Amino acid sequence: MEDKVEESCSQRAWRKVAYGGMQPGYDDNYTDESFLEGMVMNANVVKRDMLKVMQDSVSISQYLCIVVLVVCVWAYTLGSTIGEANLLLLDVALLGSGFLVLLLTAKRLSLYLLYHYILNISYFICGLYILAPIYNTLTRSISSDSIWALTVSLLILHLFLHDYSGSTIKPPGALNNPTLTSNISLNASIVASVLIASRLPSRLHVFAIVLFSLQVFLFAPLVTYCIKKYSFRLHLCFSFALMIVTLAMVFMLNQMLFAFLLGLLFFVMVVCPYWLIKIQGYKFEINGPWDEAKLCFDIKE
Amino acid sequence: MDERRRHRILMVSDFFYPNFGGVENHIYYLSQCLLKLGHKVVVMTHAYGNRSGVRYMTGGLKVYYIPWKPFLMQNTLPTIYGTLPIIRTILVRERISLVHGHQAFSTLCHEALMHARTMGYKVVFTDHSLYGFADVGSIHMNKVLQFTLADVNQAICVSHTSKENTVLRSGLPPEKVFVIPNAVDTAVFKPASERLSCHEIIIVVISRLVYRKGADLLVEVIPEVCRLYPNVRFIVGGDGPKRVRLEEMREKHSLQDRVEMLGAVQHAQVRSVLITGHIFLNSSLTEAFCIAILEAASCGLLTVSTRVGGVPEVLPDDMIVLAEPVPSDMVQAIMKAIQILPSIDPQMMHLRMKSLYSWHDVARRTEIVYDRALSCSNENLLQRLPRYLACGAWAGKLFCVVMIINFLLWHLLQVWKPSEDIEEVPDYVLPCHEEDISPD
Secondary structure: HHHHHHHHOOOOOOOOOOOOOOOOOOOOOOOOOOOOOOHHHHHHOOOOOOOHHHHHEEEEEHHHHHHHHHHHHHHHHOOOOOOOOHHHHHHHHHHHHHHHHHHHHHHOOOHHHHHHHHHHHHHHHHHHHHHHHHHOOOOOOHHHHHHHHHHHHHHHHHHHHOOOOOOOOOOOOOOOOOOOOHHHHHHHHHHHHHHHHOOOOOOHHHHHHHHHHHHHHHHHHHHHHHHHOOOOOOOHHHHHHHHHHHHHHHHOOOOHHHHHHHHHHHHHHHHHHHHHHHHHHOOEEEEEEOOOOOOOOOOOO | HHHHHOOOEEEEOOOOOOOOOOHHHHHHHHHHHHHHHOEEEEEEEEEEEEOOOEEEHHHEEEEEEEOEEEEOOEEEEEOOOOOHHHHHHHHHHHHEEEEHHHOOOOOHHHHHHHHHHOOOOOOEEEEOOOOOOOOOHHHHHHHHHHHHHOOOOOEEOOOHHHHHHHHHHOOOOHHHHOOOOOOOOOOOOOOOOEEEEHHHHHEHHHHHOHHOOHHHHHHHHHHHHHHHHHEEEEEEEEEOOOOHHHHHHHHHHOOOOOOOEEEEHHHHHHHHHHHHEEEEEEEOOOOOHHHHHHHHHOOOEEEEEOOOOOOOHHHOOOOEEEEEEHHHHHHHHHHHHHHHHOOOHHHHHHHHHHHHHOHHHHHHHHHHHHHHHOOOOOOOOOHHHHHHHOOOOOOHHHHHHHHEEEEEHHHHHHHHHOHHHHHOOOOOOOOOOOOHOOOO
């Protein structure tokens, strides 16, 4: 009787401490019930909704259609279907409509900023016109196959690295600075435009096509970003209209490419969101007292 | 010492003398105490500069500096099978019975454990650090650790938090992991013979000035404390990339006479720096087990530390003041420490530390782990392969292939250079002095 009482008294509770040597009555490999009680699983994981992900994927398919439209214009120009006068008209129309959209949708657009934009664009256009003869003869010694292959790979690189959520050219009021990958993608698209332009016969052709391509690649993300900020429904309507126009143009160009583009748009807008949500179930994020502490203040260098 | 219980241990790590650090000190002190207990200990590490070959240290500790140069952050180049011949030679020459690897970040340790398992030796692994799970480096490191620990006999961690971290990273069953903390050499870290006066309070910081050790927290905390308490001085020892920020902070707040920057402090001078202070400040962002805190407590300093990793387990609550890694909370903790400072007696603290931590105790507990490991059954390759297969869908098969090739290479070596031709080293035991084996 007394022995049993003594035994229960001498068995002290196990404590989660490292000092004092071996705890009496417990081995060093004793695993307490409180083992791993500080572990937190999947604390920062966002639960995604299928409809929201599909709506977000519309931005990607919209930009894909814009790039396809540019490629269509290139194809028509290289095949001499569009003349240089038509191209110049297209450029002016795009510039005008772009400015109109900016004026209507951007919130913090002052007159001074507008004047600044117009001045920069005039410098840009003059610069392009002066450099057009150089682009004309740039790749004369290179075979066409290399040019097509290079252009396609540069465009694929551009699409992979593009920043679909923001805009490389900072719109007024944007917070994020452009990242390295978005700069690389922009440069890839500019090089692709210059390569295509170098295949054209005359200076004016070259000037018109480079102006068109650069307008789209530099300013289309900015315009679509402003539309998205202004009204999400307008953004959805604009995207779907753009997709229909693109599909129509590609249909007129080539049936096989039309089927491919349709498949790609379906993949991006339906299959990918479903896949993403399915594999999120495997996410296993572990946090606990062993994590490195995060500083709550910014380090001012 | 009866011959049955005498173990013959090979300690393997990339980190050893002439480098100084937590892992290096751990291996050295543990080896010395195991030698005193009568076991045979041999250490294997890579060459340091010109220091290559066999060296003998205090107590007859034999160190093999194998002729492999370090290539990245003190680690040898991982060639997977390159170290097999020399490890086999050492294991046969010294008639080793058990291999003890240290530190998950050491490539030599992983390779040695792999070769030792292939050759049928028993293997123990000690993990000294905490790692994350989310970034690319950690994911690869954890996979390598999973491979090594798939077939280890026992594992040791230096704190309970470290045990949780290791179990999660490697998938080991918790019963296989022993918690044996580090200790401190209380004979070296003695407090000052005269107690310091309390009219000026000196706070000591000794650490590498890197992001991981919370140097940025120091930059925020020091000016605030100096503003609140005009009689507080800081002594900052250590060097690193963040030293520039601390110097800038000193200039910006004109604290040149109140903050003294010592630069890099040699390990032999750490005690003399510590005994000039009243309070020791540790601001690390992550620690598996902080030996610096033990050294400070052994010298009679009151410790203020961030509550991260294994730090809450290290000292009893009356010897340490904990704070969240947030500057305001740390300032509060320093205020509390200054208030309770008059009731601290350095000599009492030192005596308490002698009873709380001892390397001889660590060695005895490690000996129990070795006994356990040696009592595990011998297994051949076919019995071991299923454990590697369980590591993952693709990784498991890759690991199995690696082990099979290792096995074949070992047999090739046995045919080319038979073990009978390898000369075995005769044991020689230093005469043990009776006064050395004191119950600490």
